[in-house]
Amino acid sequence: MNAATAQIELRGRQVGFEVRRSKRRRSIGLLIDERGLRVAAPPSASELAIENLLREHAAWVLRKLDEWQLQQRSTLHGQNGEQIACCGEWLTISCDDAVDKPQRSGDRLLVGPSALKPEAVRRRITSWLKMEAITLFKQRCEVFSNRLGLPAPQVRLSSARTRWGSCARDADGGRIRINWRLIQTPLPWIDYVAAHEVAHLRQMNHSPAFWRVVDELVGDHRPLRAALRRDAGTYLRL
Ligand SMILES: [Zn+2]
Structure with missing residues (x-):
């Protein structure tokens, strides 16, 4: 068995793939796993x-590659050049010796000096995301409670892996908890x-x-709820 890398243009996109030829193969097979696109072929199969x-199978290949890339992106290693999402925008992690704590600069997130270990970079990124999360979540909850003529609720972050938010009400008013991972x-x-x-x-x-109250606040909630359900797994991995 031997392996070679090749390129092909599929619907205007350059796609790299690895070809593995094996005497045991009777037909050509396509596989996309953590290493990317791979083709298994019998020795006689022509290029x-x-x-x-x-x-x-271009449509399938491109869709699978997109899914694979999204998955790659949602595993945080803490490396320079890696990408994280904030409010659906992708930011590139950059180490910068001039910066001592994380700050955003255009489409980059400057995390700190280049001497930082990946684990420290990861910690800095999550605490930065949590800070962005609490600021934005409080602000959005206040906008919505204002619109309903209610006092601003107390908002806290949660890190539950199975739900995005929860709400409780007592004599002191409302208490809302929202999963910090939602900030992505x-x-x-x-x-x-x-x-909600x-x-x-x-x-x-x-x-x-x-649901009428929700729709009053965000318009038709159904496509939003469906999109969140569909892609929740990707974002909850961090
Ligand atoms: Zn509910």
């Missing part, structure tokens, strides 16, 4: 046959979760009346 198969997702999704929890201050249930 043209491989390229034709890739073209035929696009603003409309953050707004959906904030509005604030709407519970009116309706402590999931009745049609409750």
Whole structure:
């Protein structure tokens, strides 16, 4: 068995792949795993046959590669040049000796001196994301509670792996907890979760009346809820 790398253009995109030839293979097979796109082929398969198969399955290959890239991006190693998401925007992690604590600069997140170990970089990134999270979540919950004519609720971060938010109400008012990992997702999704929890201050249930309050705050909640459900796993990995 031997392996070689090759390139192909699929729908205007350059895609690199590895070809492994093996006498045990009877037909050409495509596989996308943690190493990227790989083709397993019998020794007799021509390059043209491989390229034709890739073209035929271009849609599948590109979709799988996108999923794979998103997955790569959501595992945080703490390395220079790595990407993290904040409000759905991708920021490149950069070490910069002139910076002593994390700060955003355009599409980069400057984390600190280049001597930092990956574990320290990871810690700095998560604490920066948590700070961004609490600031934004408080602000969004306040906007929504204002709109409903309610006093601003107390907002805290949670790190539950199974839910985005929760809401409780007592004599002192409302208490909302929102998962800090939500800060990675696009603003409309953050707004959906904030509005959902604030709407519970009116309706402590999931009745049609409750959903009307949510829709009053964010428009039709259904596409937002569906998008969040679909991609939650990716963002919850961090
Ligand atoms: Zn709810």
